[in-house]
Amino acid sequence: MKKKFALILLVLLTLTIVLGACSSTGKGDSSKITIGIAQDLEDSLDPHRAVAAGTKEVLFNVYEGLMKPAPDGSVIPAVAEKFEVSQDGKEYTFTLREGVKFHNGDPVKASDVKYSIEKIAGMMGDKPRISAFSLIEAVNIEDEKTIVIKLSEPNMELPYHLAMTNAAIIPESNKTPDTVAIGTGPYKFVSRSPQENIVMESFDDYWGDKPFIKDVIFKIEANADTLVMDLMGGSLDMFKHMTKTQVDQLDDNFRIYEGTANLVQALYLNNKEKPFDDIRVRQAMCYATDKEGVIKLAFDGKGVPIGSAVIPAFKKYYMPELNDVYTYDVEKAKELLKEAGYENGFNMTITVPSNYDPHVKTAEVLVEQYKKVGINAKLELVEWNSWLSDVYGDRKHQSTIVGTDPSSMTARAMLERYVSDSGKNFVNFSDERYDEIFKKAISTVDDEESTICYKQLETILTEKAASVYIQDMAEFVALNKKFDGYTFYPMYIIDVSKIKPAS
Amino acid sequence: MKYVIKKFITMLITVFFVSFFVFIAFQIIPGDPATAMLGTEATPDEVAALRVKLGLDRPILVRYGEWLIAFFFGDMGKSYSYGISVKEMIGNKIPITVTLTLMSFLMIVCVSIPLGIYLAEHKNSPITRFIDGLNRVIMAVPAFFTGIMLTFIFGLVFRLFTPGGYVSYERNLPDFLYYLLYPAIAIALPKIAMTVKLLKSALLNEAELDYVRTAFSRGNTTRQVIYKHILKNALIPVITFLGMTLSDIVAGSIIIEQVFSIPGIGRLLITSISNRDYPVALSIISMVAFIVIFINFLVDLLYKYIDPRTEG
Numbered sequence: 001m002k003k004k005f006a007l008i009l010l011v012l013l014t015l016t017i018v019l020g021a022c023s024s025t026g027k028g029d030s031s032k033i034t035i036g037i038a039q040d041l042e043d044s045l046d047p048h049r050a051v052a053a054g055t056k057e058v059l060f061n062v063y064e065g066l067m068k069p070a071p072d073g074s075v076i077p078a079v080a081e082k083f084e085v086s087q088d089g090k091e092y093t094f095t096l097r098e099g100v101k102f103h104n105g106d107p108v109k110a111s112d113v114k115y116s117i118e119k120i121a122g123m124m125g126d127k128p129r130i131s132a133f134s135l136i137e138a139v140n141i142e143d144e145k146t147i148v149i150k151l152s153e154p155n156m157e158l159p160y161h162l163a164m165t166n167a168a169i170i171p172e173s174n175k176t177p178d179t180v181a182i183g184t185g186p187y188k189f190v191s192r193s194p195q196e197n198i199v200m201e202s203f204d205d206y207w208g209d210k211p212f213i214k215d216v217i218f219k220i221e222a223n224a225d226t227l228v229m230d231l232m233g234g235s236l237d238m239f240k241h242m243t244k245t246q247v248d249q250l251d252d253n254f255r256i257y258e259g260t261a262n263l264v265q266a267l268y269l270n271n272k273e274k275p276f277d278d279i280r281v282r283q284a285m286c287y288a289t290d291k292e293g294v295i296k297l298a299f300d301g302k303g304v305p306i307g308s309a310v311i312p313a314f315k316k317y318y319m320p321e322l323n324d325v326y327t328y329d330v331e332k333a334k335e336l337l338k339e340a341g342y343e344n345g346f347n348m349t350i351t352v353p354s355n356y357d358p359h360v361k362t363a364e365v366l367v368e369q370y371k372k373v374g375i376n377a378k379l380e381l382v383e384w385n386s387w388l389s390d391v392y393g394d395r396k397h398q399s400t401i402v403g404t405d406p407s408s409m410t411a412r413a414m415l416e417r418y419v420s421d422s423g424k425n426f427v428n429f430s431d432e433r434y435d436e437i438f439k440k441a442i443s444t445v446d447d448e449e450s451t452i453c454y455k456q457l458e459t460i461l462t463e464k465a466a467s468v469y470i471q472d473m474a475e476f477v478a479l480n481k482k483f484d485g486y487t488f489y490p491m492y493i494i495d496v497s498k499i500k501p502a503s
Numbered sequence: 504m505k506y507v508i509k510k511f512i513t514m515l516i517t518v519f520f521v522s523f524f525v526f527i528a529f530q531i532i533p534g535d536p537a538t539a540m541l542g543t544e545a546t547p548d549e550v551a552a553l554r555v556k557l558g559l560d561r562p563i564l565v566r567y568g569e570w571l572i573a574f575f576f577g578d579m580g581k582s583y584s585y586g587i588s589v590k591e592m593i594g595n596k597i598p599i600t601v602t603l604t605l606m607s608f609l610m611i612v613c614v615s616i617p618l619g620i621y622l623a624e625h626k627n628s629p630i631t632r633f634i635d636g637l638n639r640v641i642m643a644v645p646a647f648f649t650g651i652m653l654t655f656i657f658g659l660v661f662r663l664f665t666p667g668g669y670v671s672y673e674r675n676l677p678d679f680l681y682y683l684l685y686p687a688i689a690i691a692l693p694k695i696a697m698t699v700k701l702l703k704s705a706l707l708n709e710a711e712l713d714y715v716r717t718a719f720s721r722g723n724t725t726r727q728v729i730y731k732h733i734l735k736n737a738l739i740p741v742i743t744f745l746g747m748t749l750s751d752i753v754a755g756s757i758i759i760e761q762v763f764s765i766p767g768i769g770r771l772l773i774t775s776i777s778n779r780d781y782p783v784a785l786s787i788i789s790m791v792a793f794i795v796i797f798i799n800f801l802v803d804l805l806y807k808y809i810d811p812r813t814e815g
Contacts, residue, residue: 042584042778043540051542127549178586193671194585194592195774196766221667222770223761226654230667230764233658385534385777393538393550404543423546 030482030501031214035494036221036230036239040195046177047168048120048129053405053492056165057240058218060493061200062103063168063183066094066113066147067159071498073313073409073490075163078208079108079184080147089154089445094147101205102171103188110141115172117149130408131416132161132442154445157410164408186211186497195220200496212500213483224357237480240494243358244300247476254478259488260304261475262311263403264414265359267350267366267468272428273398275346282465284336286326288373289366289468293328298361302474308458309404310414311472313490317411317454322462333373345374351391351400354381358473359401366401392426400426403473405492411454412442418457418466429466510803514796519571521792522785526567529781535559536583539778557583570785580782584775589786592771598672600767602680603759604752606687607694611748615695616741619702620729626707634699641696646755650689650762657685667764686763690755694748701744705737739810746802750795 041055047063050056066080077083081097100108121136122128128136138150149158161167174182181189186208187200198218202211219236221227228249230236247256269276269285276282291305304312307322337343348370352363360381367377382390391397406413417424419438420431434457441453462469479486479499487498537553554560573580579589622631641649658666664685670678709715710733718728757769768787775783 040584040774042774042780043542044586051540127546127552176586193595193766194582194587195596195770196669196671219667219764220766220770221764222774223764225651226667226762226764229651229654229659233654233666233668235665235668235764383534383777385539385779386532388542389534389538392543393547423548424543 032217033213033215033237033483033496033499034217034219034235035496036227036236037218038221038224038241040220041192041198044178045181045189045192047165047170047181047183048116049178050165057492057494058198059168059181059183060165060185061187061216061496062181062185062189063165063170064185065162065164065167065169067163069163069409069489069491069493071487071489071495073315075159075409078163079113079169083159085156089156090151092149092151092158093142094149096145096147097207098145100184100207102184103182103203104171104174105205106171106173108169108171108184110144110147112172113147113169114139114141116169117147117167120167129166130161130164132157132412133167153443155442156445156447156450157408157412157442160408160410166407187216195222202497209497211497212485213496216496231478231480234480237483238478238486238499240475240477242476242478244302244474244476247478250478253481255481255484255486257477257479257486257488258302259475259477260311260313261403261473262313262490262492263405263473264306264309264311265362265401265403265470265473266309267362267399267401267470268427269399269465269467270395270397270428271430271466272395275340275342275348276399278340279464280336280340281342282467283326284333284340284342284373285370285375285468286465287329287333287336288370288375289326289470290328290369291470293369294362294365295471297365298358299471299474303471304474305471306469308462308469309418309466310411310454310458311406311490313472314406314409314411314414316451317458319455319458322458325462326465330372337373337375342374345376347376347378349378349380349398351380351382351387351397353384353387353402355384356402359403362470363401395426395428397426401470409491411451411457415441415454415457415461418461427467429461429464431460431464434460434464510800514793514800517796518789518793522571522574522789523567525785525788526570526781527563529779529784530563534779536779536781539780540583570782574786574789579786582775582780582783584778584780584783589782592783593768593786593790596766596768596771599683599765600753600756600760600769602672603683603687603690603756603765603767604749606680606683607690607752607756608745608749610687610691611694611698612745614691615698615702618695619699619741620706620734622699622703623706623710624725624729626703638696638700641692642700644693646689646693647758647762649692650686650759653685653689654763669763669765682763683765686756686759686765689762690752690759694752698741698744698748702737702741705740706733709733709737735809739806742802742805742809746798746805749798753791753794753798 037054037058039054041058043051043055047059050059064078066078067075068078070076079097079100080094083092083094085092096110102108117139118124120129121133128134135151135153135155136149137152140148142148168183170177171182174180186203186206188203190199190201192198197220200216202214221230227239228246231239232251269282271277295301295303305323307325308319310317312318350363352359363379367379370377391400416422418429418434419425420435437453437456441450444450477486482502483499484502485498485500487495536557537550537559541549541553582589582592585592622634625631654666657663664682669682672679715728715733718732757772760767760769772784772787
């Protein structure tokens with residue numbers, strides 16, 4: 001018996017080692033990169049229907065619009081070669097680039113462009129996927145190389161909206177864009193396996209600079225606990241959204257890039273819900289919040305405090321001075337609360353989606369901070385989907401902590417949600433002056449004037465204490481030293497074409 | 504035969520109830536596929552429009568009825584999240600979870616039965632005492648923690664496998680099996696500890712009984728008594744336990760799949776629930792329920808074989 005048992009053990013052990021030896025190959029290969037992503041593309045492969053930031057981040061490599069974003073926050077021509085705007089700002093003439101091909105080999109035709117723009121603008125029955133596109137009155141084909149977009153009102157931001165992944169040009173011939181991804185980007189979609197991976201390959205006929213790395217695998221890495229081990233073990237070459245704590249555990253085989261997440265993290269207050277319908281209470285909340293304390297305690301001191309709804313990466317619109325409007329001041333907070341009739345504080349609930357650890361941690365710190373002014377905050381963790389339907393959809397919340405990201409590189413994308421009748425106004429902010437200035441900001445053809453308007457809007461949000469703005473979180477990217485060249489964008493994007501083998 | 508038919512009907516009814524309650528649960532919890540698909544870009548109008556498009560505006564019972572009839576005829580519908588047929592999605596994942604389950608089950612049986620007998624035979628040796636102690640520790644450690652420890656020790660320290668380096672069975676079968684070895688161990692370890700303990704005490708209990716003394720007095724050797732008499736009786740509670748364990752593994756593999764980044768049924772189930780992708784969730788849950796009941800059914804049959812006294 002003993003002998004038999006020992007034999008079985010021996011056989012198992014040998015098997016383990018032999019098999020182990022033959023499975024550890026493929027190290028040091030830099031023609032292939034495996035990038036971890038936290039969630040699968042669960043909405044759609046159709047760029048016009050993709051909604052999750054995580055989906056657009058990946059699809060960015062497959063699709064392009066007439067324009068595309070550049071790392072410095074500007075936009076550059078992509079499928080279009082150049083464009084002209086009429087004097088009144090209501091007519092855009094795009095000249096299509098010569099020799100742009102779809103991944104299926106077909107050349108991009110003017111009709112494909114017309115089809116795509118009309119599809120996004122909701123001219124085929126659906127609602128416009130990009131709110132600014134509701135201005136589009138007509139998309140006309142002048143000739144095979146020229147497209148004219150006519151607007152009902154002047155708009156100077158159209159090129160920015162056209163650079164979004166949501167505004168990608170797709171072939172009219174593809175009847176199932178939901179499951180078959182065909183675009184013009186530097187990488188073409190090869191295959192996917194639900195909850196496993198998305199495989200891409202560099203596109204040989206790409207019109208622009210050829211990507212450096214041939215094979216790209218986006219691997220779904222749902223478990224944060226094993227992320228560091230998977231990176232160190234070599235099954236992942238890169239992961240984008242990492243925390244300081246995770247990065248500190250990595251060995252020196254990784255290059256670490258530090259940037260910002262480009263999210264407005266805030267304690268969003270429901271302006272219609274008691275007691276936050278009182279501006280004095282909202283201001284008191286701002287005074288009672290020690291942003292630096294949050295960043296120090298929950299984020300290892302990494303993060304940029306903000307005072308309004310625009311992220312620092314939007315340099316043109318960002319107003320750092322707004323960050324000093326409400327400096328941490330417990331006495332002032334108490335005073336304001338007393339004025340508002342809450343001398344003894346009050347009870348409040350902070351609803352936080354449980355899958356976002358940074359927001360949960362922030363909430364935990366805030367709960368402690370608010371005790372000092374007599375506010376008894378309670379943390380309520382909900383699942384992401386319940387958050388979407390109850391908090392975001394039905395606005396049934398008192399306050400919540402999340403990060404909101406700009407869907408395009410315009411100030412509009414960040415500020416539109418505070419317009420009274422916006423469908424995305426989940427804080428129920430309502431201010432007549434704000435609505436008026438916003439209208440002016442989006443319709444003026446004068447860039448300087450629109451910038452001034454946007455800055456006024458930001459200031460209003462701060463003055464009226466629409467919410468308690470906390471920070472743009474720091475973000476770390478880990479990249480195996482086999483590679484180099486990771487580039488940040490002021491948007492939620494992974495641009496694989498910029499990554500190259502390390503020399 | 505009558506027994507088999509009776510069991511089979513019970514099975515169908517159970518699956519029916521399970522799927523019905525899951526369906527109702529999806530209606531009660533907040534959020535639906537439309538809000539999940541539209542995310543933060545959603546406006547109330549868009550959600551309403553998408554709900555109509557997906558047919559979610561119709562009464563619950565109508566939708567459930569449709570799903571049930573289609574499911575009965577083998578049509579599991581289309582995933583909301585992926586836009587492809589559920590059958591295709593699950594079909595690719597089932598071999599992964601089944602392999603993982605069978606591997607760990609095989610380990611449990613192959614290790615715990617010989618080990619249990621050995622420990623019962625040598626109940627006073629220091630080795631037995633040592634293994635008993637170790638058993639207690641292993642039993643107390645949950646599988647996901649064992650999984651993380653195994654990954655750390657064998658993946659990062661000894662570099663015997665690549666953590667997270669799952670290989671699809673379609674691409675390379677030996678690599679696939681080898682990768683599953685570690686998660687299978689993680690699942691099997693606590694179960695082995697329990698089975699060993701159970702078998703050992705069952706054997707020792709049986710050994711005290713009168714028929715054992717009779718067997719010895721007839722001149723049988725210890726070995727003969729153990730294998731021919733005691734073991735057969737002692738195995739009955741162990742088989743019950745193993746049957747339960749097998750269903751437990753199917754459910755438990757969900758967690759281990761997360762730890763080892765294995766894209767099996769478990770991962771799919773968790774994400775389909777959080778996305779309210781109920782054609783997928785419903786199909787998986789109904790199938791798991793079916794498998795669990797089916798295993799119990801097999802165990803019942805096995806009893807009859809081992810111990811003919813068992814009533815059907």
